[in-house]
Amino acid sequence: TQLLEQSPQFLSIQEGENLTVYCNSSSVFSSLQWYRQEPGEGPVLLVTVVTGGEVKKLKRLTFQFGDARKDSSLHITAAQPGDTGLYLCAGDTRGGSARQLTFGSGTQLTVLP
Amino acid sequence: KAGVTQTPRYLIKTRGQQVTLSCSPISGHRSVSWYQQTPGQGLQFLFEYFSETQRNKGNFPGRFSGRQFSNSRSEMNVSTLELGDSALYLCASSLGRGSTNEKLFFGSGTQLSVL
Numbered sequence: 001t002q003l004l005e006q007s008p009q010f011l012s013i014q015e016g017e018n019l020t021v022y023c024n025s026s027s028v029f030s031s032l033q034w035y036r037q038e039p040g041e042g043p044v045l046l047v048t049v050v051t052g053g054e055v056k057k058l059k060r061l062t063f064q065f066g067d068a069r070k071d072s073s074l075h076i077t078a079a080q081p082g083d084t085g086l087y088l089c090a091g092d093t094r095g096g097s098a099r100q101l102t103f104g105s106g107t108q109l110t111v112l113p
Numbered sequence: 114k115a116g117v118t119q120t121p122r123y124l125i126k127t128r129g130q131q132v133t134l135s136c137s138p139i140s141g142h143r144s145v146s147w148y149q150q151t152p153g154q155g156l157q158f159l160f161e162y163f164s165e166t167q168r169n170k171g172n173f174p175g176r177f178s179g180r181q182f183s184n185s186r187s188e189m190n191v192s193t194l195e196l197g198d199s200a201l202y203l204c205a206s207s208l209g210r211g212s213t214n215e216k217l218f219f220g221s222g223t224q225l226s227v228l
Contacts, residue, residue, distance in 0.1 A: 031190050031213045042117070042203050042219030043156075076145050082161065090216070092213070099146065099207070103156035 003027075004021050004091055006104035013079055021074045021107045023089035030092050032072045033101070034063055037086040079111045117206050117220035125204075125226045131192040136222045138185050140180045142218075144209030145187040149181060150201040150222070157210030159202075162187055191225075199227045221226065 004025045013019055020095040023032070025087050031050045035043035049065035049072060056063045060083075062075040072089055086108050118137040126132050138145050147159040158171035162181035179189040185206075190199055201222040207215050 008173065033217070035219075041221050042205070044219070045216055048214050048216075071208075090156075098145070099161060099211070099215070099217075100158050101146075101148075103148075103162070105155045 001047055004104035005101055006087075006089055006107050008107060009105065010108050012110040014113065015080055016078050017111075019076050019079055019109070021087055021089075021109075022072065023073070023104050024071045025091060026070065027091070028069050030067070031071075032065055034072070034074055034091065035088040035090060037088060037106075043086075043088055044063075050070075070074045076109075079109075081111045081113050084109060084111050117204055117218050119202075119204050119223050121223060122221070123224045123226075125228060126194050127228050128194055128196060130194050131190060132194060133187075133188055133190050133202075134202055136187045136189075136220060136224075137224070138187070138204075138206030139218055142183055142206040143147060143209055144207045145181055146184065146205045146207075146217070147189050148188070148203045148205065149173075151199075151202055159189065170201035194227045196227050198225065198226060 010070050031048055033048045034046045037043040047063045049053045052067045052069045054065045060077045064073045086106045089104040093100045119184045120135045144163045145159040148156050150156045161169040161178050165181045176192045201224050203219050203222045205217045205219045207217050
């Protein structure tokens, strides 16, 4: 079983602070995705990282894929209340053209105004 | 473009009953995947269908089954419900071409409660 460990599990910060969420595995993934999920909704894809060492920026969010493609991080600069939600990382396990995502346990982020 | 639609939104069943959940993917998407989300186990992969064929399957008992129709709509069935089957069941659709960058779009889920 391939496991993805996310940390921290819970994070409560003040508006304007910076934060980093980590996603670690002992397995190599062909790609890794980050999602945000709000209550009562399904996860929404934020980014996909594919290449080891890759860094992608999405406004105030910076995503990094580890060189060995086993870990990833999400950094949020100057967090805002609208960033509140459950952040999930997901590694892609491929069986030919089939797709199976292994999800991390999630980081519940609360940004207080 | 309409998103992924799951029905019903909420469902309450009792132990031993069976249930069928429905998922309509985004138009043009041929792959439909199902996931179970619980507070304790998080999101777990159930199975993936592509062109009416199950292409991949997770580690769930045979009580969990699914199918896909020619219009790509999918249903999943859970028989002999157990209390532990209470969860949010999420459906996700994609083009299904196998590209690493292929985007997965999730529906809002069906919240199943087993009493």
